[in-house]
Amino acid sequence: MQLDFQSRELTVKLVYYGPALSGKTTNLQAIHRLLLTEGRGRLMTLETRDDRTLFFDLLPLSFSTASGLTVRIKLFTVPGQVIHNSTRKLVLQGADGVAFIADSQTHEIRANQASFKDLRRNLRENGIDPSKMPLVIQYNKRDLPNIRSEEDIKRMAAMGKEPTFMATATHGNGVLETFLGLVNETWSHLEKEHALKERFGLEASDVVNDLRTRFGAPAKPAGS
Amino acid sequence: MNDPSTADLYHGEIANLEDLIDRESLREVCRSFFDLFGLSIRVFSARGALLANVHEERSICRYVNSLPDGRVACAQTVGQVQVIVPNAKEGTVVHPCFTGAIYHVVPIVYDDRQLGRIVLGPFLPAEIKEPPESLLRVDSKIEKERASLALRDMPRVRKETAERIAAHLRGVLDLILFSGHRAHLTSAMHLATVRESYRELAEKNARLQDAFDKLKELDRLKSNFLATVSHELRTPLTSIIGYSEMLQAGIAGDLSEEQSSFVETIRSKGELLLSLISSLLDLNKLERGQLSVELEQVDPRAVLAEVKETYVPEAEKKKIRIDVQCDDTVPYLQADPVRLRQILMNLAGNAVKFTQAEGTVVLRAVLTEIAPRSEDDDDDGVGAALLMTPEPAIEFSVRDTGIGIAGDQLEKIFDAFYQVDGGSTREYGGAGLGLAIAKSLTEAHHGIIRVESRLGIGTTFAVTIPQMPPDPE
Numbered sequence: 001m002q003l004d005f006q007s008r009e010l011t012v013k014l015v016y017y018g019p020a021l022s023g024k025t026t027n028l029q030a031i032h033r034l035l036l037t038e039g040r041g042r043l044m045t046l047e048t049r050d051d052r053t054l055f056f057d058l059l060p061l062s063f064s065t066a067s068g069l070t071v072r073i074k075l076f077t078v079p080g081q082v083i084h085n086s087t088r089k090l091v092l093q094g095a096d097g098v099a100f101i102a103d104s105q106t107h108e109i110r111a112n113q114a115s116f117k118d119l120r121r122n123l124r125e126n127g128i129d130p131s132k133m134p135l136v137i138q139y140n141k142r143d144l145p146n147i148r149s150e151e152d153i154k155r156m157a158a159m160g161k162e163p164t165f166m167a168t169a170t171h172g173n174g175v176l177e178t179f180l181g182l183v184n185e186t187w188s189h190l191e192k193e194h195a196l197k198e199r200f201g202l203e204a205s206d207v208v209n210d211l212r213t214r215f216g217a218p219a220k221p222a223g224s
Numbered sequence: 225m226n227d228p229s230t231a232d233l234y235h236g237e238i239a240n241l242e243d244l245i246d247r248e249s250l251r252e253v254c255r256s257f258f259d260l261f262g263l264s265i266r267v268f269s270a271r272g273a274l275l276a277n278v279h280e281e282r283s284i285c286r287y288v289n290s291l292p293d294g295r296v297a298c299a300q301t302v303g304q305v306q307v308i309v310p311n312a313k314e315g316t317v318v319h320p321c322f323t324g325a326i327y328h329v330v331p332i333v334y335d336d337r338q339l340g341r342i343v344l345g346p347f348l349p350a351e352i353k354e355p356p357e358s359l360l361r362v363d364s365k366i367e368k369e370r371a372s373l374a375l376r377d378m379p380r381v382r383k384e385t386a387e388r389i390a391a392h393l394r395g396v397l398d399l400i401l402f403s404g405h406r407a408h409l410t411s412a413m414h415l416a417t418v419r420e421s422y423r424e425l426a427e428k429n430a431r432l433q434d435a436f437d438k439l440k441e442l443d444r445l446k447s448n449f450l451a452t453v454s455h456e457l458r459t460p461l462t463s464i465i466g467y468s469e470m471l472q473a474g475i476a477g478d479l480s481e482e483q484s485s486f487v488e489t490i491r492s493k494g495e496l497l498l499s500l501i502s503s504l505l506d507l508n509k510l511e512r513g514q515l516s517v518e519l520e521q522v523d524p525r526a527v528l529a530e531v532k533e534t535y536v537p538e539a540e541k542k543k544i545r546i547d548v549q550c551d552d553t554v555p556y557l558q559a560d561p562v563r564l565r566q567i568l569m570n571l572a573g574n575a576v577k578f579t580q581a582e583g584t585v586v587l588r589a590v591l592t593e594i595a596p597r598s599e600d601d602d603d604d605g606v607g608a609a610l611l612m613t614p615e616p617a618i619e620f621s622v623r624d625t626g627i628g629i630a631g632d633q634l635e636k637i638f639d640a641f642y643q644v645d646g647g648s649t650r651e652y653g654g655a656g657l658g659l660a661i662a663k664s665l666t667e668a669h670h671g672i673i674r675v676e677s678r679l680g681i682g683t684t685f686a687v688t689i690p691q692m693p694p695d696p697e
């Protein structure tokens with residue numbers, strides 16, 4: 001997080017992590033598409049010829065809150081392919097929250113696990129305790145056959161503490177919920193560390209509601 | 225704390241207009257706007273650097289600048305325009321000139337960051353028809369008619385048109401900035417990734433080097449240990465052999481036949497042990513590169529005869545014939561006679577050892593050629609036409625009709641301590657050092673050693689040594 005008191009500006013970095021081809025870029029594209037024009041930056045993708053993310057994607061969002069604070073959100077994706085580990089580690093640096101995009105297909109279970117372990121290792125190598133990193137998990141590709149059942153996932157999710165979402169990013173389903181869930185987690189965490197409410201009178205629910213209206217959705221209490 | 229540029233990289237931010245645009249391209253864009261709309265354009269970065277400047281001096285400016293007070297006033301106006309920094313939120317600032325013309329100063333905002341400004345103008349607002357008072361008062365020498373005439377070639381633009389032009393230019397700039405931002409981030413990330421990979425590799429290398437150093441140290445300790453132990457073993461052994469010989473010679477009184485035969489066994493086994501220990505010491509020296517060869521003229525016939533002589537008693541016992549083939553045309557060679565003999569003794573010893581009754585061992589020397597060994601492994605044969613000229617060499621071979629060696633074992637037989645199968649050690653004895661030593665000694669002579677073998681048919685070892693050692697490089 002970067003806080004510029006002079007210009008009353010807060011920059012938050014959120015990273016979409018996950019195995020290769022799990023739909024990280026598709027999530028960002030959907031957010032970009034769903035967002036009303038105001039405050040929406042250009043989606044920057046750095047990809048190879050075969051549409052695989054080479055370095056990262058970057059979607060900048062920015063909005064002014066009623067309290068006069070400008071909130072800038074930088075959404076990044078990491079390249080999922082195993083060989084790009086150095087890049088993943090670099091993109092992860094300075095992250096305030098992570099959305100882990102898992103592939104729901106049963107044959108991707110191991111790839112999901114390997115990527116999650118990779119995330120934990122890279123966080124540790126960056127000097128961050130993985131348990132302290134705001135995290136949400138998205139099970140993507142719910143429209144495909146041979147996927148883990150929702151009951152299964154919910155049962156497993158109940159054993160952990162991260163909010164877990166179902167999504168079909170190609171249709172934009174569940175993308176917004178994941179994003180807002182991540183903002184909520186991240187803001188609550190930053191609030192504790194930086195007393196944002198005290199300083200700017202902003203709570204996680206305010207930010208999430210504010211964002212929600214920018215996606216043309218009616219405001220409602222935050223929560224997963 | 226991270227330095228600002230690193231933090232910018234983490235957030236994908238850019239701080240300077242200068243980092244994002246190619247000045248020449250920016251100038252081209254401004255030039256095409258100028259050609260299209262006739263408006264002068266200057267682009268400044270947030271730091272105040274003039275990145276593009278496309279303008280034409282207007283008649284009125286030329287006229288005003290020809291007058292002393294006019295020149296001062298013009299410089300003042302231009303100075304003021306240059307330091308105007310429009311606020312990103314409030315947008316365009318309009319600055320008037322005393323000529324009645326105006327400047328539009330437009331902020332360049334990208335990703336919420338104010339990176340610089342565009343200065344459009346001067347141009348005349350469409351509604352101004354006559355030279356204003358401020359122009360006529362600027363210098364006492366100014367002539368209204370002339371000023372009026374000069375003002376005519378100043379472009380006239382309506383306010384809305386000027387705003388549209390500015391918006392259009394900003395839109396084009398925004399695209400250029402986006403592309404520049406993308407390229408900038410890509411290269412910054414690429415560099416950082418390379419640096420990170422390099423760091424990881426360097427760490428790994430350091431660990432490997434560490435392990436390698438430890439192994440090398442262990443190897444050195446092993447060699448030292450071997451040298452010490454061999455030396456310590458040899459001393460008492462020499463005494464054992466010496467005293468056995470004295471006993472045999474009857475110095476301590478006559479021995480019965482049985483006693484004599486026992487003492488002979490002690491002595492011969494002692495000699496065997498001594499030669500084993502010597503091999504160990506030799507190998508150790510060879511491994512440490514301490515063994516040197518003393519070159520002199522050597523007669524191959526003499527060497528072969530000597531080798532044959534040594535093994536004849538054993539061969540006769542086993543009913544094996546030893547033949548020497550070396551005609552008079554085979555020339556002398558430069559070699560270390562002791563070491564050359566050692567090589568051939570090892571090979572001949574093996575041949576006799578592994579050949580059964582009624583077999584034959586042939587010791588042979590012929591004149592041949594040898595291609596020089598490449599000193600450099602990675603020269604890919606560069607200059608082969610010059611360097612690979614074959615030289616005269618002597619090939620010594622030892623052929624037997626023994627048990628033979630299986631194909632998959634052939635590569636390993638020159639490794640120290642290796643024996644074709646564990647069982648043969650017990651059956652035939654030896655420490656598995658002979659061939660390793662023979663190979664090292666051959667290489668010390670810049671030669672090569674080869675082996676050909678067929679199971680049950682026999683084995684041929686061939687050692688090719690250049691007749692003259694190569695010049696030192």
